[in-house]
Amino acid sequence: MEDTSTTPSEMRLSEVPGMPSPEMELTYSTAIPMNGNTFTENQEVRIGLNVPADCFVDLKRAYLKYKINNTGAAPVFLDPVIGGAAVIDNFRVIGGNGSLLEEVIHYNTMYAAMASNKNVDVVSTVGHLYEGASLRPGKTELVATGTADLTGAGMTTITNAESRVITHRPQSAFFNADRYLPLGYTQGLSYVSMTLAQNTTAFITNSGTDAATYTISEVELHLPLLKPGPEFAGMFRSAMSSGVPIQIHSVGVQNTQQAIPSGTNGENTLTFSTRKRSVKSLMNVLRLNASITSSLANSVSGFVNCDITEYNYSVGGMRIPAQRIKVETTANGKDSGELLANQQLALGHYSSDLRGICSIDERHNADPKETYLQDAENTSKKSSKCQFSLDLESYNAAFAGKNLAGQGLPLVFHCQTGAGGIQNTGAVLADLYVIHDVVYVLSGDGILTANS
Numbered sequence: 001m002e003d004t005s006t007t008p009s010e011m012r013l014s015e016v017p018g019m020p021s022p023e024m025e026l027t028y029s030t031a032i033p034m035n036g037n038t039f040t041e042n043q044e045v046r047i048g049l050n051v052p053a054d055c056f057v058d059l060k061r062a063y064l065k066y067k068i069n070n071t072g073a074a075p076v077f078l079d080p081v082i083g084g085a086a087v088i089d090n091f092r093v094i095g096g097n098g099s100l101l102e103e104v105i106h107y108n109t110m111y112a113a114m115a116s117n118k119n120v121d122v123v124s125t126v127g128h129l130y131e132g133a134s135l136r137p138g139k140t141e142l143v144a145t146g147t148a149d150l151t152g153a154g155m156t157t158i159t160n161a162e163s164r165v166i167t168h169r170p171q172s173a174f175f176n177a178d179r180y181l182p183l184g185y186t187q188g189l190s191y192v193s194m195t196l197a198q199n200t201t202a203f204i205t206n207s208g209t210d211a212a213t214y215t216i217s218e219v220e221l222h223l224p225l226l227k228p229g230p231e232f233a234g235m236f237r238s239a240m241s242s243g244v245p246i247q248i249h250s251v252g253v254q255n256t257q258q259a260i261p262s263g264t265n266g267e268n269t270l271t272f273s274t275r276k277r278s279v280k281s282l283m284n285v286l287r288l289n290a291s292i293t294s295s296l297a298n299s300v301s302g303f304v305n306c307d308i309t310e311y312n313y314s315v316g317g318m319r320i321p322a323q324r325i326k327v328e329t330t331a332n333g334k335d336s337g338e339l340l341a342n343q344q345l346a347l348g349h350y351s352s353d354l355r356g357i358c359s360i361d362e363r364h365n366a367d368p369k370e371t372y373l374q375d376a377e378n379t380s381k382k383s384s385k386c387q388f389s390l391d392l393e394s395y396n397a398a399f400a401g402k403n404l405a406g407q408g409l410p411l412v413f414h415c416q417t418g419a420g421g422i423q424n425t426g427a428v429l430a431d432l433y434v435i436h437d438v439v440y441v442l443s444g445d446g447i448l449t450a451n452s
Contacts, residue, residue, distance in 0.1 A: 022232035024056075031221040034191065038217045041202070045194045047221045054233040055184030058224040059175040064168040065220045070158040072213040076203035077155040080141055081123060081301040081358065082112045083132030084156075084166035087202045087216060090195040093174040096188020101440065101450045102174045105255040108197060110433050111171045112301035113285050116385050117347060119356035124154075130167045132156035139361040140371040143288045143304060143422065144381040146207030146296030155204070165218075173252030173438050180226060181248065185240065187446035192221065200295040212295045246442035251280065252452065253433045260286070260306060260417065260428040270413040270430055276452055278437035280401040281346035282313060284388040284413055289427045302383035305329060305373055306428055307418030313390050314412035315402055320390060327388075329373045329420070336373045339386055346389035346435070359385040377422040388415070399437050 033039075035046045051057055068084050070076050079086040091107035094100060104110060115123055120138045127133035136154030141147070151157065158164050174181075183190060196202075196216065203212040228236075240246060258270040286304045291297035310324040325342055328335040340357065344350040359372040374384045392402045404411070413432065417423060438452040 022228045024226040024228055027225045027227065029223045029225050031223060033219050038215050039196055039219070040213075040215045041196055041199045043196050045196065045216070045219055047192045047194075047219065049183055049190045049192065049221075049223070051183040051223070051225065052227065053184050054227060056180035056226040056228070057183050058226060059177065059181055061224045062170070062175060063222050064170060065165065065218070065222065066216045067163050067165050067218045068158060069163045069215045069217060070160055071215055072211060073160055074205060074209040074211070075157050075159045076205055076212045076214070076295075077150045077153075077157055078132040078134075078164070078203065079108075079112065079300045080134035080137050080139065080153070080155050080298065081115045081127075082108065083127065083130075083134075084164060085111055085131045085168050086300045087197050087214070088168075088194050089197040089201070091170065091172060092193040093172070094191050094193060095448045096186050096190050097447050098188075099447075099449055101190070101448065102172060102252055102438075104172065104253055106431050107171075108300045109285060109287070109431055110253055110255065113283060113303075113387050113433070114171055114347075116301060116303075116358045117343065117349065117355070118358055120358045120360060121356075123358050128156070130169070132164055132166060136361065137358050138371055138385070140374065140382045140384070141204065141298035141302060142381050143291040143297045143302040143383045144294070144425065146205075146210070148207050150204060150206055173250040174440075177248045177250040177440065179248045181440070182236070182246065182442055183448075184227075185236065185442065185446060186448045190448065198293060200293050201299045203295055204298060205295045207296055210294060210296050240442065240444045240446070243444060248440040248442075250438050250440065251435060252438045253435050256432050256434065258413075258430045258432070259289070260423050260430060262423060262425075262427045264423055265417055265419055265421075268413075268415050268417055270415075272411040272413065272432045272434075274411055274434045275405050276434055276436040277403050277405045278399040278401045278452070279315075279404055279434055280391075280393045280437060281435045282390045282392065282411065283343075283346055283433045283435065285431050285433070286388075287429050287431070288422050288425070289429050292429065298383050303386060304377055304422045304428060305384045305386055306415075306423045307377065307421030308388070308415045309418055311388055311413065311415040314410075314414065315392065316404060316409040319414075320392070324414075327373075329375050331375060334373065336386070339388070340372065342391065343387055343389045345391035357385070376420045378420055378424040381422070381425075388413070401436065
């Protein structure tokens with residue numbers, strides 16, 4: 001139905017008709033590892049993307065499936081927010097000519113940051129069924145010392161010599177591009193490379209059992225394939241050979257790291273390096289160094305706030321925002337709302353009133369607990385659910401963020417830490433995830449490259 005703002009069809013003197021949609025035959029393919037059947041900590045799992053000629057892949061609907069096997073002597077508990085996805089430490093996609101199409105270091109922590117910004121009901125239902133997330137994911141877990149009995153915490157348990165099947169949809173630029181990937185038109189064999197996390201990072205154990213060992217097996221990557229008719233395939237190859245750029249847009253993340261030294265109170269200046277041309281937003285997550293290699297602690301989604309009271313960034317030499325973002329954690333004047341507002345802006349969730357966040361524990365009890373920020377971390381040893389973020393996108397379009405590709409344009413995280421922070425018990429690792437635009441370009445000779 002046309003309204004008054006639309007030119008009526010009778011008055012349209014020029015119009016380019018839309019191209020007809022080609023018929024596509026949908027089939028499914030299951031890719032398996034090329035380098036073995038069973039894998040353990042720190043090993044690489046390499047999955048070839050075997051796609052028939054002239055086929056497109058709907059990677060948004062692809063999913064990973066694998067079995068986690070507890071090979072230790074005691075029960076292990078999966079991460080409360082992302083479950084068995086915590087075993088994926090680094091995630092890469094390599095093109096058929098050997099070019100790096102995507103790399104996410106500490107992929108499990110990035111995925112946990114995204115999942116903690118989902119509604120707690122989504123994480124405890126869909127996340128639990130897919131990946132084994134906790135039935136009470138809003139509950140805060142210890143980042144040190146350990147818990148005597150985790151059975152009642154709602155976390156998914158794998159007992160000794162037992163297994164759990166994990167289904168995971170990759171949080172990846174390559175798997176969430178805005179168009180079908182024409183992998184059936186590329187040269188060589190593209191593949192996914194996953195480096196598995198350390199035993200002590202991937203799981204949580206009861207106190208007194210600071211050990212965990214595991215393997216993963218039966219790894220499968222399920223790919224929906226779309227095969228067009230020969231006419232469209234010929235037209236597509238003609239377009240490639242004629243020099244028409246075949247471009248697919250997506251949004252990816254780059255990880256870079258710094259440390260907040262032990263016992264640091266006051267002004268902190270952490271300098272990160274990136275050379276991305278279109279930085280859309282920044283997301284900083286903090287974790288206690290010692291907890292990352294301790295199976296007693298929440299290693300992956302155990303975020304901390306270091307009693308930070310205010311922060312901002314230097315981006316290309318300019319302080320953004322000029323007035324610092326307030327983050328007071330104490331009960332008197334607690335200012336978690338501004339922190340969350342900037343997080344939602346950075347993730348593009350600001351206009352959604354339906355999303356919620358995974359930061360309320362014991363909702364079924366008479367006295368629910370808010371776990372977004374933790375006061376007196378150095379004594380409670382409890383994790384938070386917060387991240388420190390900043391939106392840098394002027395409008396919602398490709399290549400609309402800050403250009404940091406030039407020399408001498410570092411990112412600097414300025415923050416004011418306090419005496420109640422966990423950094424007073426040990427050093428803290430800061431993972432900065434730079435969220436940026438990426439464009440995959442398919443050349444006429446079938447070479448797929450990534451520009452960002």
